[in-house]
Amino acid sequence: MTVHRILVGLDGSLAAHRAAQWSDELARALGAEIVAVHALGLTDTDQTGTRVMTGSHRGDVLAAFDEVWCAPFANGPTPVRQVARDGEPAEVLLAAARSEVVDLIVLGSRGTGGVPQRGLGSTSSRVAESAEVPVVIVPFHGPPTD
């Protein structure tokens, strides 16, 4: 199997940052491209990590995505494409995986949503259940971002 394109989900959390670092290392080793994806919600975080209303701070959130959350890929050899779409995180990630024709999905073990809830499904578990390509969950045991 060949991995040409790796999708990594980013949301400003420390776990997503760890997933981005791991994805970058893997992409370098495989000579693959990165597709960095963020699902814009009703609220988001800006460059300083402050929770903001996405409707009135859309530019700040996109700047955070570009300048902060994608920083692990900066100055490296890996080609990176950024995709930001409005919607529920799992649905955005799955749709982007299809439209960007990726070979692998990489997610942090927890997002800004905190610890996954039994019966309600975390973003990573819902993506893993429905994805058409392999999904890697990068473990992270530090504190949540929020």
Added chain:
Amino acid sequence: MIVVSANADDDRHETPAWHPERRERLAAVMGAIHSVVDDDCVALGRRPASLDEIARVHTPAYVRALKDLCAVGGGELDPDTIVADGSYVTAVRAAGAGLAAIDALREGAGDAAFVAVRPPGHHAGVTRGMGFCLFNNVAISAAALVERGERVAIIDWDVHHGNGTQEIFWDEPNVLYASIHQSPLFPGTGHVDDMGGVNATGLTINIPFPAGTGGNAILRAFDEVIAPAIDGFEPDWVLVSAGFDAHRDDPLGGFVLSSGDFALLTRRVAAYAPQPGRLALFLEGGYDLNALAACVSTTVATLDDRAWPSEPTTTGVSGVDSIRAIQDERQRSADNGASR
């Protein structure tokens, strides 16, 4: 006479300090309502929705999981949707407030109802809550009416698309769902060519407008797209997902409506109801407290046929040119037999 059904007195749905969907919203709404119609309204008592009533639109597994999460102190359904230990019971009473309003109207208690509840509901789908919403309040009331054999039109003027309501009634021939919303914007759904399932093709109506849209475009959409659909559907009831985050001061949306625009929208939906006592407005979004209070005051005053000072109506920088394109796209989709 206006029926007011609320869950403000036992609101235990606590959210963090930064969160825009907070308790103070209901305080602003109730203050606005009572400043307008304190002498001409019926305030209903507490009435929780039963599990059977909620399960008409949500899976029992989701209801149980939400209840269990709240029982252990709460948590996060997603980065936007946070629950505390009291959120489940508050959501159950929010859903029940809508059902109580419908029952009161049926018994002749008033000409229209305003359901002042939180958390809001229109993003909550069959299997999960999202976007601040836990149970879909307007859908739970609509489903109760459908079970009695009645036809329901749901008009959604919140700035966000009601993806949960669309999902729940996608293939339901006794419910017409029409939404005017900003696009692009969360939740990223509500495309023009989403028109309903095979048993309800054409009964989902999505009218997406860009940021900067004003009242003039919204009113044209009501008159040129929604009104003809209502005429053809002939509903027994009109329910409204009445979010007020399309106001120009709201931090979550990019429309530029004023409180005066909401007076005109209220007149439109009142005219769609087949008779007095068959119209209920359900609070959805609206996160600038001053704008929310101004819009609710104007809306309730209009429902009660009272003169009320409101901001001048607006003409946005975009939107009007979209109407013809929306009509053309719906026609193309209908010609092609598209369903999703």
